[in-house]
Amino acid sequence: MQAFIVLYSIFSIFVISTALDILVATQSIRDAQETPKSRYVGIWYKKLSPRTMVWFANRDMPLKHTSGALKLADQGILILTGDSDSTIWSSNSSRSATNPVAQLLDTGNLVVRDGNENDPQNFIWQSFDHPSDTLLPSMKIGNNLVTGLNLLLTSWKSRDDPSSGDYTFHLDTSGLPQYFLREGPAVTHRIGHWNGLHFNGVPYIKPNPIFTVDFVSNPVENYCIYQLIDNSVFTRVILTPDGKLQRFIWIDRSQSWSLYSTTPVDGCERYALCGAFGSCNINMSPFCGCSRGFVPKFSQHWNAADWSDGCVRKTPLGNCGDGEGFLKYSGIKLPDTRQSWYNRTMDFGECNNMCLKNCSCTAYATLDVRGGGSGCILWFGELIDIREFNENGQDIYIRMAASELCKTHLSLS
Incomplete structure (x- = not known):
């Protein structure tokens, strides 16, 4: 697998001879013509080794040849072309700009904006609105009630295949907003709702000196966001191909990613394990019991676990x-x-x-x-x-x- 385009900041989008962070409508970036069979436009950390990918444009439409190019059209649309100049992927923005530029920000966000416009609220398009499997600081996971934009994580198919996998992490707003992990349509784990201090289903994630977590809910949007307390720290959350949410922190001394937390953590985090009005307690054997004032609906099944x-x-x-x-x-x-x-x-x-x-x-x-x-x-x-x-x-x-x-x-x- 190879990401092949870019622009430099703290992050990189493929390799070219001159370091820059802006692409204008008169420029294009062409494939570095390396060896992998599947080729992608992707973003990774520039100075960390081994290479850590955080976003792909064409994750489900890899190029199979070396004639790919990324260009910015006059109206402000990023276009990835393949053989015979065919369009493989585009940013498909409904807005346009008179003087568009594409820029890779230090946050890892690839944005298209008007050349004189730096207000994030006025960006024409941004990769942060189209997450892959990775959540970075200042990214949102949630939904916009006005535009209908739904921001969710989707796992890789496997550790070597970045195409969309079986698992998603998203915000459900059919009642009080809450976060779900799903395998296909089936809920595997429920993070729960925000209770003002933390998500009700993961109270063990507590205040720390590395990052803060917050949930925003208003008439326009609902979303979770985390921010770094110390901007010199690198941390990311990924949805793994086997359906786990894992946070990693980069340790300079060992030059490696250290696993900070994993969700789910135990058997009681399997969604609805104990059925209606059942209660799960990881310190009991068996885990499942009936809440006070309740009894098993079918004792024979219950006693057989x-x-x-x-x-x-x-x-x-x-x-x-x-x-x-x-x-x-x-x-x-x-x-x-x-x-x-x-x-x-x-x-x-x-x-x-x-x-x-x-x-x-x-x-x-x-x-x-x-x-x-x-x-x-x-x-x-x-x-x-x-x-x-x-x-x-x-x-x-x-x-x-x-x-x-x-x-x-x-x-x-």
Whole structure:
């Protein structure tokens, strides 16, 4: 495999004789005519060895010959051409510029902009809007609610093949926004929603001296972004061909990448392992148990370590409002929020009352845990993908029948 074009900054896009970081409409960059059979326009770290690729333009359309060239058209569209000047890939921007230039920034972002325009909000096109398998500092993973742009990571097919693989990491906004790892259409792991401090499903990722993580949600866009505290550090997140999110940090002394973190980390991070109303605890054997007030739906399957059917209430709910209330469960990875409703300004009492009055409301929790808590999440239907944490989990209040509440209170008295 060989990336064959470029422009120099901290990053490189293929090798040419003169170092530069800007391509104008009168220039083109031609293939270095090296030996690999599959040829790509790609970006890698300039000074790090071995070569570390972070982005490909034509990852699913490799060139099979040495006649490739990258050029910038007059209207500001990057075009990769192949044999007989056929178009292999283009940036396909809907906007145009009168004096376009393409520039590789020190962030690793390849941008097309007007020659006199440096405001990122006005870039005509940027590679950061089209991620491959790598998340770099200041890149976004999420979606734009106005343009419809969906920013997600897609794994390589294999460690030697950068074409699109089976795994994706993306933001789902069908309820309270949350991040999923998928193999094809199937969810393999759920990172969860942002609770103001961290993602609810990965509380072990804590403040550190290397990078910060934040989640932005507004009427225009929802996205996760991380920034370096020390810009001399190199760090990247990749989605591996076998479906893991891994963060690496470059160690100068050893001249190598060091693995900093991996997600998923254990068996309890398999999505919905314990079924509806089931709860996973990695410190228990077996991992799966039923939440307090629930029993296995099918005991025979459950006892044979098939937990997929989950759990049901010991006492079914009766008529709505007939003494029903909520049991508190602490230290929890909150359930899948696709069947949820949320409000960022409600207080705890309002959240309780709204769920209690809605006969379809299964559970509720505080949305933002900072400063004593604010906001409200309501769940409707079954609760899926619950996990128990030793620390940094959250409280959730699950609807129970009146008789079950009495039993619980008596057992605690």
